[in-house]
Amino acid sequence: MKRSSLTLAVALAFTLACAAFAPSAGAQAAAGAIRIGVIGPLSGPSSDFGLPMLNGVKLAIDEINSFGGYLGRPLELVIKDDQANPELGLKLSQELVREKVIATIGFCNTGVAMKSIDVFQSSRTPLIVPCTTGTPVTTKFPPAESYIFRNAPRDAIQAPFMVDEIVARGWTRVAIFADTTGYGEAGLQDVKKALARKKLEPVHVGRFDLGVTDVTEQLKEARKAGADVIFIYTIAPQNAVVAKGRQALGWKVPQVGAWALSFPLFIDGAKEAAEGSLMALSFVAEPTNERRATFLARYARKFETQRIPVPMAAAQAYDATYLLAHAVLSLPGDRLDGPGIKAALEQPKRPYYGVVTTYDKPFSSEDKEALTPNMLVVGTVKNGQVTFAHAEDATRNRIVQRKQAAGGL
Template structure:
């Protein structure tokens, strides 16, 4: 029996697999919504997110689903557009899904939050990292959960690394989307906690092709590092602009610096860039090796954005674990919300070992100890520090 299949069977503890044999083959499926940018400019991390969910559902259904009922995905493409995302969210709320996994873009998610909250439809965000997303509603009443690292922990983590390296003259380059706005504020707050202020701040719209003037101003202001906050090819515009100016300052940021838009768009100029990561696609232990192998076998290619796939894969299992505490199959919104807040069994995931990942007062599953610094090297992301690679042999738990 394959290692992956064996591990999953043991992890789920599926007494349900036995019960599944007694169920009719036409058992009513459990419908789960999935929404994200599966086309358009953000599809480079939207599709890995979708693939992570699909892979997990395939594995879960192979061992019985929910008490013999298969999980069924209802997929909506938000195209990275807030208005399209709102329409898709409203459709999901009408289509009988019991929960939704979704959103890669902070601005797209932000416009749809009220749909899930007002409809009492639990939402698990596996990719979008804007800090306000899980802070909009009081935690005890909130139906918004997250398994990605919010920017409020990514920014201090990266700033701490900069200070350790002696890079304290920081220029911030942030786009004008909701993601860039929230991220800029988190970086400024993280710097202030170290008694620092940015020496230069530049704002720019998505699609900008030339930032040479802003980069020259940052260089002339004495910046010795550029902290970028944007999700698209603009990160590459920054790296290429510094190369053209022959300005050899490091570029650092949150997880979008691990995206193909940056690495492929900047090529050699991307080398050495540093970013916060929860998951680096190296087979550092059995679970991660099994996940990477299963993904490669199913999709026939390497993961474009490994964090997106790993976090959505874990999100799907966490939701399933929660559902198994609802023995009567009555998946009301409050019942699923309560189940997510009170997951009793430990899930040995890819990103983390999840022991009580959510609670009534805390809807974010990722804590700072789960982060590592990633580094672009020869067109791929690896560990910035050898000690992180060694520490990564042990999957971290929430603190």
């Protein structure tokens, strides 16, 4: 089968990178696999985006190894299932460090990440976060010292992006519903800040624990307060509870939020109550350019599916793996350690033409966030599928948006 031009370009880039530091045949034979950690919720209620994250990593690793890996050494994944449990995530993070991975890709839940990131920071083991969007994840440590990188749109850009959408639609009486996890709390604060910049305040704030099955009374309070839109920050099952509660009350107020409204546990769980929901996305599973078409085709072929449960998780994890691989491939063997990889991530030698975007200097010693607001689009649920809310977004998405200089967000 003839390879696409994207695959050939990637193969050429890796061939050139490998050649730059090619060891002798004897050294290659003596060297073992390069171990990379992967951690996320591979079972339990957050597995709907944990498994696509893992699959995105696996797809990239298979491609990289088919091109020769690192100096003839294969890249090997050490996979851990944190089950969205902070205490378990901490234990497994400590295991990854003890098992001497050179870096780790992972975390889908803000609470789990916040419990564990000290392990990677103190051991000087680079961590690239491809899913967790809670703003505090990359702000805990001073940027120049931080080993925590992210290739996902943090809530500090998702929240104002969606507030802009709300205001543009003429909705000004916002009710916020947020769970009591680290993700919900951080998202709540980001939405409040974004509303304040528009000189707005929420008319109602509802809080609930994970696992809640009925928020009828809180919905009634929000309706009584005159809310004309609900901004929600929680994971998919609770998103469905809110949507079905609105439907049961006959309250046709729109529901908007971050990327969790694109998850199948929300869409399939809420069914017709999910229709029309709006969310911030960095990637929509439509072949809007050659890179995305190739990625979608290769994912479908490898995992024998025509539908990625959470495409954004898979695409961001795939790109995160290549960003790490490009950093690793730029280093000679004697610098293949945490500080060396950190420096290589912060000072990339060439752009990486990824699925979500073109990564031209995605990180630096002062910036650990790869994605910026211009890369986001508004998604919507239509006939049980996620697509572009605006035709102009679909058109704009054909042109790859590169990273913007740091601004007010």
